[in-house]
Amino acid sequence: MVVSVVVIGAGVVGLSTAVNIQELVPDVSVTIVADRFYESTASYGTGALFIPSFAQGMPHNNLKLLKRWVKDSWKFYYTLASSGESVNNGAMFISGYDLMDKLIPEDPLYKDVVLNCEEMSNTEKHTLGFHDYKYGFKVTTIALQMSKYLLWLQNRFEKNGGIIIHQHVKSFHELTGQYNIIVNCSGHGSSTLASDSKTIPVGGHLVKMKAPWIKHFILTTRNAYIIPGEDKVNLGVYNKSNSTDLTACSQHTRDIIEQCEKLCPYIKGAKFDHNWIGIRPFRETLRLEIETIPSGDRHVPVIHNYGHGYQGIGLSWGTAIHTAQLLHQYISNNKSKL
Numbered sequence: 001m002v003v004s005v006v007v008i009g010a011g012v013v014g015l016s017t018a019v020n021i022q023e024l025v026p027d028v029s030v031t032i033v034a035d036r037f038y039e040s041t042a043s044y045g046t047g048a049l050f051i052p053s054f055a056q057g058m059p060h061n062n063l064k065l066l067k068r069w070v071k072d073s074w075k076f077y078y079t080l081a082s083s084g085e086s087v088n089n090g091a092m093f094i095s096g097y098d099l100m101d102k103l104i105p106e107d108p109l110y111k112d113v114v115l116n117c118e119e120m121s122n123t124e125k126h127t128l129g130f131h132d133y134k135y136g137f138k139v140t141t142i143a144l145q146m147s148k149y150l151l152w153l154q155n156r157f158e159k160n161g162g163i164i165i166h167q168h169v170k171s172f173h174e175l176t177g178q179y180n181i182i183v184n185c186s187g188h189g190s191s192t193l194a195s196d197s198k199t200i201p202v203g204g205h206l207v208k209m210k211a212p213w214i215k216h217f218i219l220t221t222r223n224a225y226i227i228p229g230e231d232k233v234n235l236g237v238y239n240k241s242n243s244t245d246l247t248a249c250s251q252h253t254r255d256i257i258e259q260c261e262k263l264c265p266y267i268k269g270a271k272f273d274h275n276w277i278g279i280r281p282f283r284e285t286l287r288l289e290i291e292t293i294p295s296g297d298r299h300v301p302v303i304h305n306y307g308h309g310y311q312g313i314g315l316s317w318g319t320a321i322h323t324a325q326l327l328h329q330y331i332s333n334n335k336s337k338l
């Protein structure tokens with residue numbers, strides 16, 4: 001019997017989850033249903049740095065599990081970045097600095113995972129103008145060019161035989177008659193779709209600049225950061241909690257540029273390209289679990305995988321593997337009920 005699975009969501013979490021289900025679970029057919037794709041998702045315009053850290057907001061309540069997701073994501077991105085295919089999949093190695101005012105226990109979480117992570121000496125911080133940060137790390141990690149990576153994931157999904165449907169889902173019950181299993185990767189859409197008041201939309205405003213001479217990223221715990229992409233540099237960030245507003249305020253644009261010029265004076269002379277705002281699906285703890293919902297005389301499983309907040313790139317592949325494993329286990333244990 002082929003089990004039909006529908007994944008709600010076509011952001012980085014939905015696409016990664018759909019691909020992992022196809023590749024890790026035998027005898028399934030997978031459909032993605034979403035009302036926004038590619039550049040209209042939160043996943044598209046981010047600096048997309050693999051830098052999972054409590055200082056950068058980490059949605060979890062289980063450290064062991066969190067570390068597993070982080071490691072699984074890294075392993076995959078490392079394979080992508082270290083192959084000739086990286087031109088198409090968008091993964092690239094990148095070095096830079098992560099500056100912190102205080103150190104949270106276990107942080108930085110990426111330190112034993114990424115290619116290089118070394119604490120900076122006071123002399124190094126002074127030389128680079130970072131002396132008012134108490135801690136600094138020199139890091140070599142991976143950034144994903146999301147315009148390429150999302151397309152690459154979607155192509156992989158379609159090559160595996162996946163079907164994509166453009167549709168707004170008002171209720172899981174719309175899908176229970178057509179599919180055996182629902183997988184919910186709807187990001188901040190889950191606040192209404194899953195009636196989850198713990199999921200909060202947090203808008204993030206970035207300014208995209210042309211500054212090809214900037215090659216290193218600089219992250220701080222003070223909301224100022226610089227992440228070079230393939231052809232533009234991302235300057236961040238203005239965050240707005242409980243907001244789905246996608247209009248950019250010109251004062252915020254000026255503030256972001258000013259704070260980044262202070263952080264890295266040689267950004268001066270960069271040319272403004274455009275503003276980008278994405279809505280993060282913030283949740284204090286990421287939701288990855290199965291619930292069943294009644295549908296006529298049966299119960300349909302809904303596997304939730306959402307709430308990646310500030311860390312969707314760091315966690316998407318790892319949580320996608322975990323979701324596929326849960327689904328596989330569910331099918332093995334409940335074959336007769338499906």
Ligand SMILES: Cc1cc2nc3c(=O)[nH]c(=O)nc-3n(C[C@H](O)[C@H](O)[C@H](O)COP(=O)(O)OP(=O)(O)OC[C@H]3O[C@@H](n4cnc5c(N)ncnc54)[C@H](O)[C@@H]3O)c2cc1C
Pocket residue numbers: 008009010011012013014033034035036037041042043044046047048049050051167168169170185186187188189190193203204205206236237277278279280281306307308309310311312313314315
């Ligand atoms: C400014 C900014 C910078 C960031 N930088 C980084 C970074 O450097 N590193 C990092 O790890 N993370 C970063 N993030 C976080 C990361 O972008 C998000 O965690 C990630 O994109 C969330 O992905 P998602 O697939 O859950 O959500 P989304 O990309 O929003 O996708 C949600 C999908 O669900 C669909 N959907 C929702 N509701 C419904 C419905 N009712 N019916 C049908 N479809 C529905 C939507 O159409 C969409 O396809 C950043 C975010 C922002 C905003």
